[in-house]
Amino acid sequence: MMHYLSSLFKFKKQNINISKGTRQGLLMLIPLLIGYLTGYFQYGLLAATGTLTNIYVFGGSNKSKLRILWWCTIGFTLCIMLGTITVSIPLLFGLILLIVTVVTYYVFSALEIPGPSATFFIVTFALPINMPIAPDEALVRGFFVFLGGLFTIIVVTILLKSQKKNTQERAIEGEYQSLLQLFKDFSDKEKFKQTAEKLVGQFKATDKQLITSFTSSKKQSEQLQRLYLLHNNAEGIFAELLELNTKEIETLPDVLIDMMEYIERSVFSTIDESTTLQWKETVDIPVVFQRLEKQIYRTDEILHSPTGQIEYEAHLRQPLYGKQLKYNLTLDSLVFMNTMRYLIIMGTAVFIALMFDFDKAYWIPLTAHTILIGTHTIHSMERAVARTIGTFVGVLLLTLILMLHPPMVISILVLALSATLTEIIIGANYAVAMIFITTQVIMLNGLASGKLSILIALPRVVDVIIGVIIAVIGLLILGRKNASQTLPGAIAEVVRYEMSFFYYVFSKNNYLSNNEPKYSELKLSIKLSNMNSMYNNAHGELFADSTKISAYYPIIFALEEISFMLSRAQNNPNPQTIDDVVMGQYLIVFEDIAAHFEKHVPIYQGTGLPSLPQYVNIRTALLNIQQYARLKSNETVEQPN
Template sequence: MQKSMQKGQNAKSSEALIPSLVQTIEQAFQLKRNPLPWGKAIGAGICSGTPVLIGLALGNIKYGMLAGIGSFTYLYVSNIPYTQRAKRLFFVMLGLSLSVGLGTLVAPHPLASAFVVGMIGAVVSFIFGAFKIQGPSSIFFVMGFSLATGMPLDPAAAPVRAGLVLLGGALGWAIAMIGWLRNPHGPETTALRQVYRELAGFIDSVGTNRSHEKRQKLVSVLKSADETLSVGQVSWQRSGQYQRLLLLNDKANTIFLDILERLDGQAGKLPPHLGRTVRAIADSLDGKNGHPLPIDFQREPSAGGERLEADVREAAALVSEPITVMEREEHVARPSFRMVMGGAFDKNSIVFLNSIRFGLILAVAAIFAYSFELNRSYWVTLSCAAVMAGSTLIATFHRAIQRTIGTVVGIMVATIILSAQQQGWIIAVLIMALTALTELSIVLNYGLAAFFITPNALLLAESMAQQKSLSFFASARIVDVLMGCAIGLIGTLMIGRRQASSLLPHYIAKTIRSEQQYMLTLFSDRRDTVDVTQSIERRKLHTNLGNLKLVYATAVGEVPGNKTRLQFLWPAIFSIEHVAYLLDSCLKTGTCPVLSDAKLSQLLLAFETMAISAEQGVALEKKPIPEITGFSQLEKEIRVLQDALQVSCKDR
C-alpha cells in the first residue's frame, strides 16, 4: 500500500516537473517590458569605438583594441550620484587595467592563470555584492584578464597593455561624467521623482485591493532614495538644490506616515486631488524653481485629513520656492566601509558564499580548458562567468540557454563580418554599433543581447591575435561556449543549490534581533549618550535587512524550492522591513519618548520571542506590545509582524 502511494506521489511529482521545466525554458525567451536606455547605448558605442579609431589614426589598431577593453568602464554606469559614480568608475578603470596586466604576466603559466582568474571573479563579485552595486559585476574583469591570456605571450608588455586599458577607461570615465556639467544632481532628482510618483500611486490605491502592493513598493523606493541621497552628500560642497531634495525626501516620508495614521482612523479612499498634486510635484522635479504648482485643494479639508493636506501643500511649496530661502541644512548618515565589509564578510553571508562559489567554479573551468589544450581556451572561462552571472539558479539556467543559442547566431554574424576582411575603420564602426545594440537589447533579454555580444567579442579578440580559418574558430567557439555553459550550470547545481533556503531562518532571526537592539537604543535614556544616527545598532540593522532581502530573493530562484513556504514568509519579511522603516522615522522626528524599564522589557521579550520562533520554526505565543506614545503605527506593525511569523511557522 505504502509502495503504491509512493509511486503515485513520484508520478505526480514527475508530471509537475515537466510543465515546470517547459515553463522555465519559455521564460528564458520572454522579452521584458523595460524602457530602452538610448543614452547609455549611444555612450557605450562611442566609448568602445573611439579608442579603435584613435589607434587606427595612429597606425596601430591593436593598441586601439586594447584601449577598447578599458572602455568597458562605461558599462558600469548606473543612476547614482555623480560623486559616487566618479569614485566607482575610477576603481573599475583601475581594476580592468590590473586584470589585463595580471593576465599578461601569468599567461605563460596555465595553473597560475586559473587560480588568478578565480580570485578576480571571487573578489570583484564579493565587492559588488557587499555594496549592492548594480551592473555586470565581475564579467568584464574576467573578460579583460582572459583576453590578455589569449594574446601573444609577452610578460614584458604588461605595463604597456595595462596602460592602454587605463587610457580607454579614462575616456569611459570622462564620457560617463559629462552629465555632471549640465545637472550635478540629476540622479538624486530622478530618485525623488520616482518616490513622488510611487507616493501618488499609493494615494490613489488607498481603499482598493492594490493598496498593499503599492505600499510595499513605496517602502522599497523610499529606502532606495534615502541610500541615493546619502551617497550624494559631499562634505566640502553645500548645494541648495541638494538641500531641497533632502527636504522633499523628508516630506515624502512624512506624507506616507500621515496616510498610515489616517488609515487607522477611517477606511475608504483618499481625496483624488491629493494624488494629482503629488504627481504634479513629481513631474516638476527638474531642478528648476520659481514655477508655483497648481494646488487643487478643497477649502475645507476632509475629516481627519488636515495634517495630510498641510504636508502635501508644504511639499508643493518646497518645489516652487527659490533655493535661497532654504536655510535649513540636512545631513544624511551613510554606512562606513568597515560596516559594509564587516556585514558581508561572514561565514553565513550569502554574498561571501556566492563569491567563493563563483571563484571556485571559474577556476575549475579554466583548469578544465587548459587541461584539454583548447585553442583560445579563455572562451570556456568567459562563458562560464557569463552563465554564473545570473542572480539565482533559475537565472543561471536561463543564461545557459540564452548564451548557447545567442552565441550560435552571433557566430554566424561574426563569420560573415570577418570573412569580408573589413577595413580598420569599418571594424571600429561595427564595434560601436554592436556595443550600442547590446546595451539596448540586454534590458529586454540576455539571449537577444548575446546575438551582438558574440560578434563584438570575436572582433575584439581576433583582431589582436593571429587568425586561423574561419570554419576552425567558429566551430571551436561553439564547443568552448557549450563547455563553459555546462561547467557553470553543473557547478551551480552542485554547490549550494539550497544554500539560501537553509540560511533564511537565521537571517530573519538576526534581523529581528537587530531591530530589538536598535529599538532599545532609540527608546531608552541611552539615546542621550550616543549618536543614534551613526550608532552601530542602526547600521547593523540596515546591513542585516539588506542581507535578508538578498537571501530571500536567492531562495526564490532555487531549484527545487518550496515556493509555498516562501510565499508565506514574504509578509513577515516585508513587515520586518516596515518596522525598520518606522524606527528610522521615529529617529527623524526627534520626539522619541523614553520608555520605562517595564515597557522596554515587554518589547524586548516580544522581539526575542519572534526571533526564536523564526529560528526554530515554531509558532510561539504572541506577547503584548506596550503603548509607544506618538508612534501607534510602530505598535501596530510589530503586532502585524507577530501574526505574520505565526502564519509562516504554521505552514512549515
C-alpha cells in the same frame, strides 16, 4: 517546459536601451579608427577595451555613476597589466585570474552594483593571451586602457551635465507622485497596501542615491541637502499615513488630498525652476489629521527655505563602502555564501581550462562566470541555455562574416556594431544579446592577435559547452536549497537586531537624548537586504517549495515597515520613550518571533501589546507577524486587538 522556453526567448521591449548602445558603439569605434588611421592599431584596440567601462553605467546618482566608471577604469588597467606580466606563466596566470574574478564578484555583490560584475575584468585580463608575450609592455598597455576609460568618463560626464534633471531630482519627484497616489488609494485597503509596498522600495532606492551623491562641493551640496530634506519629509508623510491606516481611519478629508496635489506640483515646479505656486485655502480638519497636515506644510517650508536654513537642518550621511564590505564577510551573509560557491566553481573552471591546456582557455571560466551571475539558480540555468544558443548562433554568424575575408575597416565596424547591439538588447533578451556578445569578444581577441579567421571562432563552441557543464554541475551540487534553508535564520537575525534598535530608541535610558552614537541603520539595511536576497533566491531554487517560500512575504514586508519606523524614530528630535513594563512586553514579543523562526518554537496566543505613544504601526506590524507566522505554521490564530 513551455514556460521555461517562453521565458528564455521573451523579449522585453521596455528594456531596450538605444542611447547606451549607441554610446558604447561610438566609444569603441573612435579609438579603433584613430589607431588604424595612425598606424598604431594595437594601441587603439587597447583604448577601445578601456571604453568597455561604459557597460557598467547603470541607474543611480550621477556621482555614483562616475565613481563606478573611475574604479572600473583602474580595475581594467590593473587587469591588462597583470595579464601581460603573468600570461607566460600559466599557473600564476590562472591564480591571479581567479583572485581578480572572485574579488570583483564579491565587491559588486556586497555593494549591490548592478551589471555584468567581473565579466569584462576577465576579458581585459585575458586579452594578452591574444597578443605578443611582452611583460615589458605592461605599463604601456595599461596606459592605453586607462586612456580609453578616461575617455569614457569625459563623455559620460558631459552627457550627465547636459541632462535637464539629475537622477536624484527625478527620484524625489517620483516619491511625491507615489505619495499622491497613496493619498488617493487610502480608502481602498488593497490598493493602499500595494502602493505602500512600492513606496518602501522607492525610499530605499532614493536613500541610496542621495548617500552615494555625497560631495564636498558647496553648490552641489546645497541642492543635495534640499533634496535630502524633501526625501526625509516624504518619509514623514508616509509614516503619518501608515499611522492613520493603523488606526483604521477609513477616508482622508478631501482638503488633504488637494493639499498633496498642490505639494506634488510644487515639488515639480521648484525643481523645474518655474513659477512658484501658492496655497491660498483655509484648512479646518479634525485633530487626528493635524500631524499629517503639519508634515505636508513642512514640504512647502523646505521648498522655500533660504540656503542657510537648509544647510543648518540637513545632515547628510556619507557612503560607507568599507563597512558594507566588512559587514557582508560573515557566514550568514548570502553575499558571502554565494561568493564561496562562486570561488569553488570558478576555481574548478580555471583548473580544468589550464590542466587540459585549452586554446584561449579563459573562455571556459568566462562562460562559467556569466552563468553564475544569474539572480538565482533557475535564472542561472536559463542563462546557461541562452549562453549556449547565443554562442552557437554568434559563432555561425561570425564564421559567415570571416569567410568573406573582410578588410580591417569592415572588421572594426563589425566590432563596434556588435558592441552597439549588445548594449541595446542585453536588457531585453540575454539569448539574443549573447549572439552579439560572442561576435564582439571574438572579434576583439581576433584583432588583438592579428589573426582574424574561422579558426578563432569555431573552437569557442567547445569552450562554452565545457564552461556551461562546469557551472550547471556546480549549481546542482552547491545551489540546491541554500537560501530556502537559511531564510528563517536571516529573518530571526533581522528581528533580533530590530529588537535591540527598538530598545535603543524607546528606552527610558534616553540614549538619543544623551547624544549616544546612533544605532547603525547601515547594519540593519544590510541584514534586510540579505533577508530579501535569500527570499528571492529561495524562489529561484530548483527544488524549493514556492508556496511555502511565498508565505514568508507578508512577514518580510512587516519587518521592512518596522525598520522604516525605527529609522524615523531615531531621527525624530523629540522621541517619546516608554516605561520598563511596556518595554519588557515588546522585547518578549520580538524574542518570541525570533525564536519561532530560528528554532521553530510555536507562537501561541497574542500578548495583548499596549499601544505606543508614537509610531503605533510598529505594534500592528508585530501583531501581524505573529498572525502570519501562526498561519504559516497552521497554528491557532488570534486576531490582533
